[in-house]
Amino acid sequence: MSKLSQFNSFCEKKIMPYANKMAKQRHLASMRDAFMSLLPITLMGGVAAIIKSPPITENTTNIFLLKWAEFATGNSGILNWLFTFTLGAMSLYIAIGITHFLCKHYKMESFLPILFVIVGFFLLVTDPIELGYASKSIEIAYIDGKGLIPAILISILTVEFYRFMKVRDFGRIKMPESVPASLSDVFAAFVPGFIIIIIYIIIYTIFSKLDTTLPKFLFSLLAPTFKAVDSIFFTVAITLITHLLWFFGIHDAALAGIMGPIRDGNLSINAAAQVAGEQLPHVFTTPFWVYFVAIGGCGAVLGLAILLITAKSKQLKTIGKMGIAPAMFGISEPLIFGVPLMLNPVFLIPFIFTATINAVVAYLAMSQNIVDKTFSMLSWNMPSIIGAFFSTLDWKAVVLVVGLIIVDMIIYYPFFKVYDKQLVAAEKEEEGDL
Incomplete structure (x- = not known):
């Protein structure tokens, strides 16, 4: 047997089973599907970024490029706003996507877990600046790619914890059979949802006392790894x-x-x-x-x-x-x-x-x-x-x-x-x- 045939046999017996398992692993598959499904949003964000960035210099004389630059300057506020909530909000959409596909894997309805994930995302990934009656201001600097790690953690942990309680009927409030199924599911999710949100507010409080946030902490902790990657x-x-x-x-x-x-x-x-x-x-x-x-x-x-x-x-x-x-x-x-x-x-x-x-x-x-x-x-x-x-x-x-x-x-x-x-x-x- 040739060395290539031996290597081929080794890969088929030792490597391929693990690679196939990795491809089918529910959390990795959910992340893959979430990123693939984000194309329409990333497309719009990419278009906004391109329009906002005309390739001109101080010596540019091309009429088309100068008009492009004029349009970009005149509409920078609109383009920035579009970008911020498309490609610039990638972490939020990835959290929602992973939640949906992971729930789909477990054959669970994804609507309520998605709501809990959104609550957890805004509690932990954004940071309040001013919370008054007339106006509310929050820092959203980490809802883009810098917040992907906490977004992935929030979505996976929320689904897994919610499922853990749901399959055990933990805190389930039973309703009469006459109550619509959708309303009955809401009451069944009341206690699990309450516990999940309490956990997130505790995590927020801990990092707030440390004068930081979860994404800031993780980003600084993992910065050497990101640089190596x-x-x-x-x-x-x-x-x-x-x-x-x-x-x-x-x-x-x-x-x-x-x-x-x-x-x-x-x-x-x-x-x-x-x-x-x-x-x-x-x-x-x-x-x-x-x-x-x-x-x-x-x-x-x-x-x-x-x-x-x-x-x-x-x-x-x-x-x-x-x-x-x-x-x-x-x-x-x-x-x-x-x-x-x-x-x-x-x-x-x-x-x-x-x-x-x-x-x-x-x-x-x-x-x-x-x-x-x-x-x-x-x-x-x-x-x-x-x-x-x-x-x-x-x-x-x-x-x-x-x-x-x-x-x-x-x-x-x-x-x-x-x-x-x-x-x-x-x-x-x-x-x-x-």
């Missing part, structure tokens, strides 16, 4: 792991529950900094991954798709024609399963390392301020060349993506030629048999 070493490691798992048939969705909070949280923080006119702090974001690393989908297969059109093999040429359009929109499955790339020893090296090289080059370009960092995410399926520009508003990002696609083609080329030659020989042999 947003590094070239982590970026390379996660790119290698993702593509190694994909090669053996484990979809990258298995890691979405872990990576979503990191990538989308960094994106939200970058977007807030962009709208505020401040320096963008993070490189590793969702658009960085989608538009600059996985160009054409996992495996960075757009470059390979272009090569396949030139194949001499009928099979590869057909797959190339069928797969290039999906690859342009970030969908790699037709090529992964059609070529196939998965479990194909010929393509092991390029499949794993092409995206990794993209990650290294793009990370260095952005961290060294050669190319602007990303701050908006308009669509998972937007072609990388277009997405690269609108996520950065930097024309150099387009040049970078084009260059990376050419590099990807160069990396894939020798392996493509070997496989194309093999298939051509097989096709000729088959025709000869006929």
